[in-house]
Amino acid sequence: MAERNSYAHGDFNWVDLATDNPDAAKTFYSALFGWSFVDDIDESGNIYSLGLKNDRPVVGLMAKTPEMVEMGVPNVWETYIKVDDADAALAGVEPAGGTPMGPVMQAAQAGRLAVVTDPTGGVVMLWEPIDHQGAHFKSEHGALCWNELVTSDVDAAMAFYSAVLGWTPVKMGDGGVVGIRQGTEIIGTATPAPHDGVPSHWAVYLAVNDCDAVADHCRSLGGSVNVAPMDTPPGRMAQLADDQGAIFWVITPDPDFSMD
Structure with a gap:
């Protein structure tokens, strides 16, 4: 199995789902991927659930915050990037043209989190681990495999992330x-939005x-297939939505494909 016990600065290390109905989401994803869930309840009574594969965490799940509901944010899968120092990373966001969504937040002993928006509107989480390093499995069935920025301006977005995280863009x-x-x-991709009106997102x-x-x-569980399975150089992939409308992709990777 592709086990991961740590991640380097600037690597994608976690994803979670913010949704209207966490209990319904647990039912859907347990059936689809075989995940089990364990709840972590903080001192304010907020619940953050860990999706487990072989009893190890691979994803997170939570109810949308009141702020997200007020802003009309849809049910959404969110991308996290590991940073060595959340304060230092956040300090570099505005000079690089991004927008901090608030101060660095302490997530008990799990880690420290900064939510930021890149110059094109893509929202991403910068995560400084304490006890929680990220997904224990990666690039195997039912685990995170890839993150892709769909953006209105690839050059502007990559200039931002290069300044904040030290990434190098590579034309493909x-x-x-x-x-x-x-x-x-090569840990991910950035691609132009397919048409006007598609907001920048991870x-x-x-x-x-x-x-x-x-x-x-997915379809049999009440979800939908937005993009039918198709063959691509990295593998056979499809865009799905769960029974509450949260969009995600699945891919059966081609073992012979290399992006290097």
Whole structure:
């Protein structure tokens, strides 16, 4: 199994779902991916649930905050990036053209979190771990595989993330897609939004053993298949939505594909 006990600065280390009905979401994703869930309740009574694969955490799940509801934020999968120092990372956001969504927040002994918006409107979480390093499994069935920024301005977004996180953009083909290089590894991509009106956002990809079977299962559970399974160089992928409308991608990776 692709076990991960730590992540480097600037690497994608976690995703979670903010949703209207966490209990319904647990039922849906337990059936789709086989995750079990354990709840962590803070001193204010807020519940944050960990989705477990083989008893180890791979995703998070929570009710949308009142602020998210007031702003009309849809049910959404959120992307986290590991940073060595949340305060230092947050201090670099505004000079690079981004917007802090608030101060650094302490998540008990799990870690410290800064929520920021890049210059094109993409929202991302910067995570400084204490006890919680991130997803214990990566790039295997039912675990995080890939993160992709869909953005109105790839160049502006990558200039921001390069300044804040030290990423290096790598041109990939002629379609405007840029690879995100961290150190010597391509860890994600940034791609132009397909048309005007699509807000900049981080798309979450989960690895699956059989893309077609998972897409069919999603539909049978009350979800939808927004983009039918299709073959691409990285693997066979589909865009799905759960039974509350939260969008995510699944991919059966091609073991012979390399982005380097």
